[in-house]
Amino acid sequence: MVQLNALAGALFVLTVFGIVGMRQVIGSLRLFVIQSLLLAGSACILGYEYTSVHLFVVAGITIFTKAFMIPWLLYHMLSHEIHARREITQVLNIPTSLLIAAGLVIGSYFMVRPLLDIGAGAFLKVNLPIGVAGLLIGGYAITVRREALPQLLGILTMENGAFLAGVCIAPNLPLMAELAAAFDVLIIALVVGLLTRSIQKRVGSTLVGKMTSLKEE
Amino acid sequence: MTQRIAYNIIQVLVVMIFSPLIKGIIDRLKERVQSKKGPSIFQVYRDIRKLFHKDEVISEESSWIFRFTPYIVFVAPIFVALLIPVLTDYPLFFAFMGDMLAGGSILALGGFFAVLAAIDTGNPYGPMGASRTRMVGFLAEPVFMIVFFTVSFVAGSTIPYIVQQAWITPVANFFAPAHILVLLAFLMLIIAENGRIPVDNPSGHFELAMIDESKGLEYSGRGAALMKWGGCMKFFVLLCIFLNVLVCPWGLADTGSSWGLLLAIPLILLKMLVFVIILVVIESSLSKLRLFRISEFMGAAFVTSVVAVVIQLAGM
Secondary structure, eight states: OHHHHHHHHHHHHHHHHHHHHOSSHHHHHHHHHHHHHHHHHHHHHHHHHHTOHHHHHHHHHHIIIIIIIHHHHHHHHOHHHHTOOSOOOBSSOHHHHHHHHHHHHHHHHHHHHHHHHTTOOHHHHHHHHHHHHHHHHHHHHHHHBOBHHHHHHHHHHHHHHHHHHHHHHOTTOOHHHHHHHHHHHHHHHHHHHHHHHHHHHHHSOOBGGGOOSOOOO | OHHHHHHHHHHHHHHHHHHHHHHHHHHHHHHHHTTOOOOOTTHHHHHHHHHHHSOOOOOTTOOHHHHHHHHHHHHHHHHHHHHSOSSBSSOOTTGGGOOHHHHHHHHHHHHHHHHHHHHHTOOTHHHHHHHHHHHHHHHHHHHHHHHHHHHHHHHTOOOHHHHHHHHHSSGGGGGOHHHHHHHHHHHHHHHHHTTOTTTOOTTOOOGGGOSSGGGGTTOOHHHHHHHHHHHHHHHHHHHHIIIIIIIOOOSSBOSSOHHHHHHHHHHHHHHHHHHHHHHHHHHHHSOOOOGGGHHHHHHHHHHHHHHHHHIIIIIO
């Protein structure tokens, strides 16, 4: 069970790298779905080990909102953007980004080291550093990517990372908090999606990097 | 003692005899996927036999390197086949002659001479392909090293026979995250080292776009046959390392009886067939990358292997 959880964690890191390294929007979105499923799998394993019903509910909520609702919403609001054949523009090129992301993973292991030394279980050793790494790399993707939709995926990755760390720290979090968080994410996706759509209608592109000056009508 | 030497020689013979077959199966399957009929799976044997009967033409401008290279390319995989587990899961007579790093360096020696020979004749396409091969090669090198370091760190040894036991005792080790990540990185490495599709198109006949194939362009007759056979054996040996040491250490002969050894031959071929089907699916569903995108592909492999090391070092 420990090994399976660690495997889910390792694949989770790979999908996070994919979010930074993918060139097409649709590829990033698919990776995000896989990432959410891995998060749900990790929550299920932890729920089985801690015999906590809450974690199974968390897994269910994750699958419902992140693997179905968010992709569905984005497909309907921004299908033009998602199926765009062009490549995502980035401030740094992809090999550099991947190396920085690898550095962030190593850094997050050092960051959580003092916490783990207090005396942590085998699950905490996997989920906490990987969750922190997901958080950091998601933030990095937001800063580096120059388009609205990949930035949204960066936010959602950060959220996934926080959840992955959260399920192992607090297996008995009140259900209300989980529900609120899941609903929050859905609203974020909705708002950013709508905003992107109206920006695209007005300006004709969603390249955030180029929108540096205000425009009077 | 004599039995172990004999088994070791049988192992080499298996590599020599069956390596063109694997290449033939790949070619055939790829054509079938494209709903063409495809060549017979024994076509590679016929090509090699035909080339052995043809005359050899060597440029007057070339040096001894050009003449020696086919023999080095042919012999290098045979030496590696002495070191690695092809049929048995207990070490054979020559197994302690060198570890996995030695095997890697012997294979690299063959590649090095092939590159020198391509530059040697002064044919414009040869050096171009050679320099591209070096580019892919030096991008693959760090991945190779880190994969080996991870594997030997887990097993506490660099001898492949000991490594393969470490992954399956206990069986839960098979699902260790470091193992799965190392597998992914090594798969990408095999694709890059053998010029398979996301990196290079092995069936392309357009010299300007060639990476791996252009090294053998100048050879004819016996030299071409040896280069071709050597290439097949290199692929076979890498597959043996991948399948027997890393992926699936089951199905090897474990006792001294010769029946076990004979049974291991079809089993290894079966494993390779499964892998070849996966490889054909990968090759048929992806398109070739542009030259400067290869660094991204290898970057992904590198990051995968680094994550494997980090998780192994910090997590367990």
